[in-house]
Amino acid sequence: MERKGWRVDMPGVVRILSLLLVSLLLGTARGLRNVSQKTFTIDYNRHCFLKDGQPFRYISGSIHYFRVPRFYWKDRLLKMKMAGLNAIQIYVPWNFHEPQPGQYQFSEDHDVEYFLQLAHELGLLVVLRPGPYICAEWDMGGLPAWLLEKENIVLRSSDPDYLAAVDKWLGVILPKMKPLLYQNGGPIITVQVENEYGSYFACDYDYLRFLQTRFRYHLGNEVTLFTTDGSNEKLVQCGALQGLYATVDFGPGANITDAFLIQRKYEPKGPLINSEFYTGWLDHWGQPHSTVKTEAVASSLQEILAHGANVNLYMFIGGTNFAYWNGANTPYQPQPTSYDYDAPLSEAGDLTEKYFAVRDVIRKFEKVPEGPIPPSTPKFAYGKVALKKLKTVEESLNILCPNGPIKSVYPLTFIQVKQYFGFVLYRTTLPEDCSNPTPLSSPFSGVHDRAYVSVDGVPQGILDRSNVITLNITGKAGATLDLLVENMGRVNYGHFINDYKGLISNLTLNSTILTDWMIFPLDTESAVCHLGGWHGSDHGSRHDKAGPLGASNYTVPAFYVGNFSIPSGIPDLPQDTFIQFPGWTKGQVWINGFNLGRYWPARGPQMTLFVPRHILVTSAPNTIAVLELERAPCSDSPPEPCTVEFVDKPVISAAVAYSPLFQDLPDQDL
Numbered sequence: 255m256e257r258k259g260w261r262v263d264m265p266g267v268v269r270i271l272s273l274l275l276v277s278l279l280l281g282t283a284r285g286l287r288n289v290s291q292k293t294f295t296i297d298y299n300r301h302c303f304l305k306d307g308q309p310f311r312y313i314s315g316s317i318h319y320f321r322v323p324r325f326y327w328k329d330r331l332l333k334m335k336m337a338g339l340n341a342i343q344i345y346v347p348w349n350f351h352e353p354q355p356g357q358y359q360f361s362e363d364h365d366v367e368y369f370l371q372l373a374h375e376l377g378l379l380v381v382l383r384p385g386p387y388i389c390a391e392w393d394m395g396g397l398p399a400w401l402l403e404k405e406n407i408v409l410r411s412s413d414p415d416y417l418a419a420v421d422k423w424l425g426v427i428l429p430k431m432k433p434l435l436y437q438n439g440g441p442i443i444t445v446q447v448e449n450e451y452g453s454y455f456a457c458d459y460d461y462l463r464f465l466q467t468r469f470r471y472h473l474g475n476e477v478t479l480f481t482t483d484g485s486n487e488k489l490v491q492c493g494a495l496q497g498l499y500a501t502v503d504f505g506p507g508a509n510i511t512d513a514f515l516i517q518r519k520y521e522p523k524g525p526l527i528n529s530e531f532y533t534g535w536l537d538h539w540g541q542p543h544s545t546v547k548t549e550a551v552a553s554s555l556q557e558i559l560a561h562g563a564n565v566n567l568y569m570f571i572g573g574t575n576f577a578y579w580n581g582a583n584t585p586y587q588p589q590p591t592s593y594d595y596d597a598p599l600s601e602a603g604d605l606t607e608k609y610f611a612v613r614d615v616i617r618k619f620e621k622v623p624e625g626p627i628p629p630s631t632p633k634f635a636y637g638k639v640a641l642k643k644l645k646t647v648e649e650s651l652n653i654l655c656p657n658g659p660i661k662s663v664y665p666l667t668f669i670q671v672k673q674y675f676g677f678v679l680y681r682t683t684l685p686e687d688c689s690n691p692t693p694l695s696s697p698f699s700g701v702h703d704r705a706y707v708s709v710d711g712v713p714q715g716i717l718d719r720s721n722v723i724t725l726n727i728t729g730k731a732g733a734t735l736d737l738l739v740e741n742m743g744r745v746n747y748g749h750f751i752n753d754y755k756g757l758i759s760n761l762t763l764n765s766t767i768l769t770d771w772m773i774f775p776l777d778t779e780s781a782v783c784h785l786g787g788w789h790g791s792d793h794g795s796r797h798d799k800a801g802p803l804g805a806s807n808y809t810v811p812a813f814y815v816g817n818f819s820i821p822s823g824i825p826d827l828p829q830d831t832f833i834q835f836p837g838w839t840k841g842q843v844w845i846n847g848f849n850l851g852r853y854w855p856a857r858g859p860q861m862t863l864f865v866p867r868h869i870l871v872t873s874a875p876n877t878i879a880v881l882e883l884e885r886a887p888c889s890d891s892p893p894e895p896c897t898v899e900f901v902d903k904p905v906i907s908a909a910v911a912y913s914p915l916f917q918d919l920p921d922q923d924l
């Protein structure tokens with residue numbers, strides 16, 4: 255079992271006493287430091303690191319503690335250790351730790367200090383990448399969405415409002431990291447400043463210098479600070495800065511000699527470092543699952559190590575974009591829930607053929623620990639579970655938005671209503687009769703990212719940021735027009751990371767701008783945690799109404815619930831499992847209130863979602879809540895059940911099915 259954060263749980267008096275004790279011990283340790291001083295430096299003559307004065311090379315792997323449940327941190331770290339790695343590399347996502355300005359989260363799954371302590375106890379060193387920008391296929395590249403409250407803010411630049419927020423954040427995170435630096439007795443050997451900054455358009459050296467000054471102020475002068483950029487001279491040019499050690503990143507396809515020559519142009523002496531050696535690659539909904547052949551990874555890794563270079567395998571374990579944390583690329587393409595990455599350890603932490611191949615390569619250069627490798631965790635197929643329709647989103651607005659709507663003549667964005675993730679419902683009335691199909695349009699592609707449209711509870715279809723900006727609707731004058739708008743993840747890479755969500759421009763109906771909106775920010779998270787309170791006065795759901803021709807394929811967004819019990823009499827249950835959605839279309843799923851992420855089997859390539867066992871209970875039935883946005887496989891009349899199924903194997907590389915509406919758009923940043 256995991257240890258709880260003692261700093262949080264202990265009463266004040268005990269805390270003060272133990273702080274005194276710790277400072278006494280630290281004082282003693284300082285006295286001893288001259289005897290066994292820990293150092294981690296660069297030897298510019300021998301082109302290597304020096305650890306406690308001895309030549310040292312790291313072989314590291316990336317793991318994102320924010321994509322692996324705390325319950326499994328130790329298991330994954332131990333597997334990394336047993337592969338022969340002597341270090342791990344982590345990012346720190348700012349938005350994960352400061353969800354609202356000045357509100358910090360560092361406990362439970364957010365306890366980065368505990369994670370680093372675990373790595374330390376296992377004898378793994380740490381390459382720390384605290385951003386502030388991290389890319390990482392993570393919402394907005396780790397930057398908090400609330401930065402967008404200042405319209406026209408230039409992120410990742412010397413914009414004073416951006417710098418003020420960064421400064422405050424660095425003043426929180428870096429002091430937490432300082433005691434964990436190697437020379438202070440911790441595992442952190444090097445610290446990256448920003449991330450692939452040379453790939454960003456701004457090329458603002460003042461910004462990099464600002465970061466350098468603040469990192470030095472908080473961490474001291476001893477630690478090696480570094481930058482990472484693609485192995486291309488133009489990229490390193492805007493990403494490197496005097497005083498920050500320049501490193502490069504490249505995958506198995508690269509010419510290794512050439513790639514390191516780029517680093518050598520900026521760092522003629524010192525260790526060669528590939529900070530991101532790609533073991534696999536990222537995915538997008540609607541594109542085939544990315545894979546990189548084991549042989550290519552193994553032979554390229556062998557060559558890198560034969561160069562005497564330091565290397566970090568990105569990713570060693572990818573993990574999961576739980577809840578709403580996935581990012582997106584432009585033209586807008588969101589990433590799926592799985593961040594398996596075709597890495598040596600699978601999303602669920604399983605040992606793969608690639609794991610053993612990597613270990614065999616490392617073994618040729620370094621001693622690999624003896625002893626058993628922790629096995630892949632067992633998986634269990636709990637089988638089919640029937641779900642019942644609970645209520646539509648429209649019927650649940652009193653639960654989902656207890657404070658009622660915000661009124662506005664023109665639509666407001668998510669940021670303007672202080673909702674950063676999930677869903678917002680936009681409501682107005684039809685100003686004119688639309689008995690004939692009438693075009694509802696977002697002329698500037700301002701639906702970010704997908705709107706589920708209905709009129710008086712009758713589904714009309716979907717507007718979508720990347721490919722559907724007009725939809726014909728029907729309804730009487732005065733009818734209620736609802737658009738449930740989904741934020742599908744903020745752009746995490748490139749020029750367009752200022753990614754506003756919601757209706758970010760006006761909608762027109764037959765060319766007239768729609769006005770007088772009621773905007774409902776939806777708190778789905780607390781609603782699904784209190785499903786018991788949903789029954790109230792409403793007697794179940796209304797029957798589905800048929801939409802206009804072509805929209806008959808849609809049902810209005812609705813919640814479905816069900817439960818399943820862990821079978822008794824089978825040892826070692828609960829075990830991990832995967833949930834799949836036969837016949838369902840697109841939505842979000844929670845088990846016992848834990849937000850597992852998005853499912854979209856109608857698009858692929860991901861068909862199952864990873865369900866870690868620690869969210870399951872044996873003492874009571876486990877509650878499944880599904881918000882289906884487009885079309886559930888069941889119906890009221892004739893009665894057809896909706897089922898989900900728990901299986902013991904993941905499917906993340908199914909053939910992708912583009913929706914009939916999906917079409918290639920010209921290459922523009924929508």
Ligand SMILES: *[C@@H]1O[C@H](CO)[C@@H](O)[C@H](O)[C@H]1NC(C)=O
Nearest residue numbers: 508509510511512513515557
């Ligand atoms: C890498 O590029 C160099 C020229 O820059 C070439 O001599 C060498 O053969 C290439 N290596 C491989 C493995 O293609």
Ligand SMILES: *[C@@H]1O[C@H](CO)[C@@H](O)[C@H](O)[C@H]1NC(C)=O
Nearest residue numbers: 687688690691692693764765
């Ligand atoms: C749209 O507006 C035009 C011009 O006002 C009108 O002639 C047409 O009938 C309208 N179309 C619909 C479908 O209401």
Ligand SMILES: *[C@@H]1O[C@H](CO)[C@@H](O)[C@H](O)[C@H]1NC(C)=O
Nearest residue numbers: 690691692693724725726727
């Ligand atoms: C909307 O309906 C009109 C008239 O039926 C049709 O010409 C037009 O193609 C339709 N537009 C869309 C986007 O379906």
Ligand SMILES: *[C@@H]1O[C@H](CO)[C@@H](O)[C@H](O)[C@H]1NC(C)=O
Nearest residue numbers: 664665666757758759760767
């Ligand atoms: C919507 O249209 C009104 C009137 O033309 C304009 O003042 C407003 O800025 C527009 N809003 C957005 C978000 O584009």
Ligand SMILES: *[C@@H]1O[C@H](CO)[C@@H](O)[C@H](O)[C@H]1NC(C)=O
Nearest residue numbers: 803804805806807808856914
């Ligand atoms: C409705 O959905 C089914 C199954 O997803 C698909 O085969 C069919 O083409 C769709 N029909 C229309 C009119 O979009």
Ligand SMILES: *[C@@H]1O[C@H](CO)[C@@H](O)[C@H](O)[C@H]1NC(C)=O
Nearest residue numbers: 640641816817818874875877
């Ligand atoms: C679990 O589901 C069954 C139907 O499958 C239902 O009768 C029962 O009330 C549910 N129990 C809970 C605790 O929701």
